[in-house]
Amino acid sequence: MEAISAAKPIIKVAAICGxxxxxxxxxxxxxxxxxICQESISGMQIEYIDISPLPMLDTDLEVGGKFPPVVEAFRQKILEADSIIFASPEYNYSVTAPLKNAVDWASRPPNVWxxxxxxxxxxxxxxxGSRSHYHLRQIGVFLDLHFINKPEFYLNAFQPPAKFDSDGNLIDESAKEKLKQVLLSLQAFTLRLQGKN
Known part of the structure; x- marks a missing residue:
């Protein structure tokens, strides 16, 4: 007997921390x-992509149309992802240097964003960290990244009550619920752009 409705396709999300x-x-x-994805959102998987090994952008490192192996591996992860989630702290009213560096490496032709x-x-x-969002959105315009508009998520980590434990784990339940809504919005937007809903 055929299933009444097909299961949602698995969305692979590349997670990048600035x-x-x-x-x-x-x-x-x-x-x-x-x-949250593992516990309560079916059809969505997040993979953390470490940007710390990436060298500073230097086009002299591109030899014969090839990137350094660590850059190639990073670019491949972005290429294979269905969507992206950036955790973008704010440094001096903007995005961090490591995040901008990662964005720039993956934008080198061909632009995998x-x-x-x-x-x-x-x-x-x-x-x-909200001001970093707007700079990242500006960068995304040139890169043809398609950001969800709502809900926005920026959390004051230092305002009582505690939002994180001593290991940096999120413990605030209302923040977790808001984060879940961001993920659901990203999932729906991804499926819509893929023509699957």
């Missing part, structure tokens, strides 16, 4: 996002 710090709250957001749906989340002080 902070290299081990205890980064933004990396904690990505761990929470992965856990093109036509990918994407979402941005952030945690920090003050405005919770």
């Amino acid at each position: 902070s290299l710090r081990k205890g980064s709250y933004n990396r904690g957001l990505l761990r929470a996002a992965s856990q 093109a036509d990918k749906p994407a979402a941005i989340i952030s945690a920090g002080g003050g405005f919770g």
